[in-house]
Amino acid sequence: MTWRLLSVSTGVAALCAVCLTPASASAIGPEEQSDFSPTYEEQLLGFEDAAVDTGWVPANSPVQLRLFADAANSVMIDLPGIAYYDWQTEELRFEGDPMAGFFEYDVGLDLVASVKVDVSLAQWESDLLGPYDWGIQAVEMFTPYLLEGNPDRPVTITDKSGALDLVSIPLVPDIVILSGNLDIALFVDIEASLECNRIEVLGTDGEISSFTIEGESQWIDPGEGPEDLVLPATAFCQLRTMPTLIIYPHLAVSVLFDDYDVGGIEIPVDLPVVDEEIAFETIDLSFPYWEEPEPEPGDGDGDPAGDEGGDTGDDDGGLDETGGETGTGGDDLGQLEDGGCNCATETAPGRGLGWSALGLLALVGLRRRRAGSN
16 A cells, blocks of 8 residues: 555656746746946047147247147947846846947147247248148957956057157248258157946935946846836046157257257147047937736646546546446545546546546555555
């Protein structure tokens, strides 16, 4: 008898597991995604904001020069990536597109010069010489979002060209006894860096969640629905720029047999040093609302509706020890219950197969018992 009960119990457990599996799988929520690619572009200094006029230098010199310079610098940042919302865990995370981040720092310079000679043998002033342009467009690529833990953090741009020859201008006056040349060099030392501090997300409950670690997941209240889940998100990054531009002019003029040399002049171009937190434009993350489906009657939830038209286990038709019908239903098999899994109900899938399996298991138990008694 012990063998038979053990075999029957094992069969019931296996059938219940089969009944419950589809209902559990249907409860898994999807992971939705929404684009999160904030951009930032700003002209830190325009040409009209950094105008340099040296005036005539050196003062009281028979040979003088004058420089007009305009400088500008700008920055452009792009942080492409995706925000993911997991409806199963109700968690949000951000994932940047690999090596798609863009950080560009531009510096430009426009230069115009003029020369004046006032000696006893000649007086002459040149037309404006130029303009002469110089510029740098430095770009670095990286994987967003440059939060703590990102191996690309911080992204840096460096240009330490030192002194470079910008232009050499021969002087061609309409006075035969006068000649000369103007050479202009430019010293360049530029540094810029970028790293992000956090991504702020405004939840449906009015609370702000700050994502400060690269790739981290945080629980976000999904709201009550049924509208799409909308979460405004804003990236905050630290921008630093340290540009240095210095103009070095050198003027050499000959008037008949006299030579004049003007050099050793430094003309710095003031560009702003920036070290501030910048806020990107807020982007609304949108995720289709999802609700866990309601279980249907007879899907393993113990609903009595699943027993309609099915055997209750109290009907006649039990098996005696020889495998025949007893007609009394009083055998132990007749007292088995489905344990709430509805494996024995008519509406449950595989009901006929379940009872056939139970019958076979019972026969196997009887045979083992008889074999043991022999």
